Amino acid sequence: MDHEVRQPLHARVAAALRAEVDDHAAPPGTLLPSESALTERFGVSRSVVRQALAALEGEGRVRREKGRGTVVVDRADHRRLVQRAGGLHDQLATGGAVVTTHVLEAVVEPAPEVARWLGADEVLRLERVRSVDGRAVARIRTHLPLPLLAGLRAEDLEDASLHAAMEALVGVRPRRGSRQVRAVAADEGLAAQLGVRAGDPLLLLEGRGAADDGTPLEVFATWHRGDAVSFELDVDDVRARPLAAADAGHGHASGSASTASSTTTTSPEGRAVDAQGLLADLDDVRDRLAVLLARSGPATGPSDDDLMSRIERRVEASGVAISVDELLAARDQERR
DSSP states (O other), rough: OOSSSOOOOOHHHHHHHHHHHHHHHSSSOOOOOHHHHHHHHHHHHHHHHHHHHHHHHHHHHHHEEEETTTEEEEOOOOEEETTSSSSSSHHHHHTTTTTTEEEEHHHHHHHOOGGGOOEEEOOEEEEEEETTTTEEEEEEEEEEEEETTOOOOOOHHHTTTTTHHHHHHHOOOOOOOOEEEEEEEHHHHHHHHHHHHHTTTTEEEEEEEEEETOEEEEEEEEEEEEEEEEEOOOOOOOOOBEEEEEETTTTTEEEOOOOOSSSSOOOTTTTBBBBBOOOSSSHHHHHHHHHHHTTTOOSSSHHHHHHHHHHHHHHHTTTTOOHHHHHHHHHHHHOO
């Protein structure tokens, strides 16, 4: 080992062994070489090797057993079904894990750009750290609309589910919405809160959540430890299908559930609906759109711009991709 490198020797030994564990070159259950063998391999003293092994043990990667040696630990990660509206607390607690939540901050502030979708001038911004079995696994930022959820208090959310607290307060919780997943590097702040190193990979889940009737309830961003949480998706063969924008016979947008194409079909206007696994068929899409239009008020009510903005927000929350032209046509048919 090159002793001229400024990084401490024990850190370099730990990094080399950590890479072998994380890459499964030394899979769970593997007995690592003895201290004397590692001393010879890396050309360092036994005290350096012991420091390196202690670091890996502190990270939960290995376990040092008296009379046996150092064993690679099976670090079973926690799985999150990202297509489900339920939060991380609900999913992990259901699996029997001990889930705790610490509220770092709860601040009322003007709605930032990222939370404009909520349609509120002011929001409650929550900053939380979620731990599983004593280990921090996620850092959560959530924006909630005010005054709808003004009754939520930070103390009510300590070691508790936000969605359960919502339901207890206003009788609704997020049931639908949208999700985006990205890989990002931990900055200094996230690294300190999650117990990782700056630059370590994190899984960022961003999304919006709405009630069954389309009422916006939350905009969130959750940074997950990449070595502690994995994302899972249920996959089926439901494909995007076209939606007829104006069905004069029904007075609203409609589609036929009996016509499923093996590929996404696009009309000359480039219109298509992706049910995203939330809607069983196009009849459901039609019915939901009719409800959304009806709830947006009569023609003598809000202005066209306000009406369309409300319809678009609710359709987006329902998980249905639909063009403005389709919405206009459907609205006109509904008003006739």
